[in-house]
Every structure is written in structure tokens, then in C-alpha cells.
Amino acid sequence: MQSIAGSMLFFAKRTTIFVFYDSDHKQFARITQKLPLPGHAEKHLKTKFPELLERIRKNRNRLKTPPGQPVPVHLDINRTPCDGCSGEGSHIDQIITNAKSNYNDVPVKISISAASISQGAQLTTEKGIESLINQGVEITATTVWSEIKNQMIKNNIEQFVYRGREYDIDQVNEFIAHEKEVQELINKVVENLKMTKPAPEVMGTGVT
Numbered sequence: 677m678q679s680i681a682g683s684m685l686f687f688a689k690r691t692t693i694f695v696f697y698d699s700d701h702k703q704f705a706r707i708t709q710k711l712p713l714p715g716h717a718e719k720h721l722k723t724k725f726p727e728l729l730e731r732i733r734k735n736r737n738r739l740k741t742p743p744g745q746p747v748p749v750h751l752d753i754n755r756t757p758c759d760g761c762s763g764e765g766s767h768i769d770q771i772i773t774n775a776k777s778n779y780n781d782v783p784v785k786i787s788i789s790a791a792s793i794s795q796g797a798q799l800t801t802e803k804g805i806e807s808l809i810n811q812g813v814e815i816t817a818t819t820v821w822s823e824i825k826n827q828m829i830k831n832n833i834e835q836f837v838y839r840g841r842e843y844d845i846d847q848v849n850e851f852i853a854h855e856k857e858v859q860e861l862i863n864k865v866v867e868n869l870k871m872t873k874p875a876p877e878v879m880g881t882g883v884t
């Protein structure tokens with residue numbers, strides 16, 4: 677139930693990023709946007725990320741990820757990174773560039789799961805999702821709420837309490853609707869990318 681944490685906060689005002697690493701999903705940090713200071717949570721993630729890479733480097737032999745394979749780093753976020761945080765020169769771009777140039781001895785593979793789409797001033801559009809994919813980030817929608825709903829139906833549970841807050845099936849359905857929105861946005865981008873990619877026979881020749 678570790679991954680439940682991020683999505684529980686989806687209705688919160690602040691963006692919160694739970695950072696996990698290695699194939700057994702060890703928690704590294706919980707990073708929260710520091711309101712009312714400027715800067716999205718991704719900015720704080722950027723500051724903190726070298727510490728994670730140092731830790732991975734120092735403990736690489738003891739990690740569960742087999743040697744020679746990139747170490748999975750998973751970000752569980754209550755909303756999708758906005759376009760400003762994911763495009764060229766953005767916080768996420770800088771995180772990846774720094775990891776590649778200064779920690780190329782310990783390659784990592786970044787994945788993100790998001791519980792809802794960023795709206796308003798921190799909007800995420802297809803463009804933002806596309807730049808994440810182009811940077812090699814695997815992005816998916818959270819599926820925690822769908823899983824919880826299945827459990828509720830299976831066990832005949834009408835509501836439950838988590839950290840002092842009560843949840844009923846209507847709320848769970850609302851959260852599932854958000855998960856679906858995220859997945860639909862990602863699907864759209866993936867479809868577009870497939871259509872714009874050159875056909876395999878003209879790829880990789882380098883001959884003009």
C-alpha cells in the first residue's frame with residue numbers, strides 16, 4: 677500500500693512527490709511544494725536528486741537491481757508534472773542531464789505515476805507528456821483507486837478510513853475518473869508519437 681500515499685493527496689493544494697528506488701521500491705524521500713514560496717515540487721526534487729544518485733552509487737553492490745541494469749527510480753506524484761517542469765531546460769530535463777553526465781557509472785531508469793492532471797497555471801498538456809516520453813521517462817496513470825474499488829466490492833466495504841479521513845465509493849469513483857483522465861492523455865500522446873514516427877524501413881540508415 678505504499679503507492680497509495682501519493683494518490684491520497686491528489687486533492688491537496690500542494691504537489692507531493694514520493695521518491696522510490698531499486699526493484700524493491702525503497703522509499704527515498706517525500707518532497708512537497710513549499711507554499712507560498714515559488715517553485716514547483718520538481719524544483720525541490722532537482723535539489724534532492726544528486727543525494728539519491730550518491731546513495732545508489734555508494735550502495736550499488738547491495739541493491740536488488742542486477743548489476744549492469746539501470747536502477748529503477750519511481751516518482752509517485754499526486755498530479756502530472758506541468759509543461760514548465762517537463763520541457764527542454766526544465767527541472768526534469770536538468771535532473772536527467774545531470775544524472776547522465778555526472779552519474780553515468782550508475783544509470784537509472786525514471787518512471788512516474790500520476791493520480792490526476794495538473795490544471796490551471798500549472799497545466800499539463802500533450803506537449804509536456806510528450807517531452808517526458810522523449811526523455812526516456814516512463815509515465816503512467818496511478819491505478820491505486822481502481823484497485824481499492826475492486827477490493828471494496830470484493831469485501832463488501834462501503835467506506836473506509838485512512839489517516840483520519842473517510843472515503844466512500846462515490847469519492848473513490850471520482851478519483852478513478854481522474855486516473856482515467858491521466859491515462860487518456862498519455863494514450864493520446866502515445867498514439868500521436870506512433871503516427872509521427874518514421875516507418876522502420878527508413879530508420880537508422882543515416883544515408884541521405
Ligand SMILES: [Zn+2]
Pocket residue numbers: 716717718757758759760761798
Ligand atoms: Zn511544474
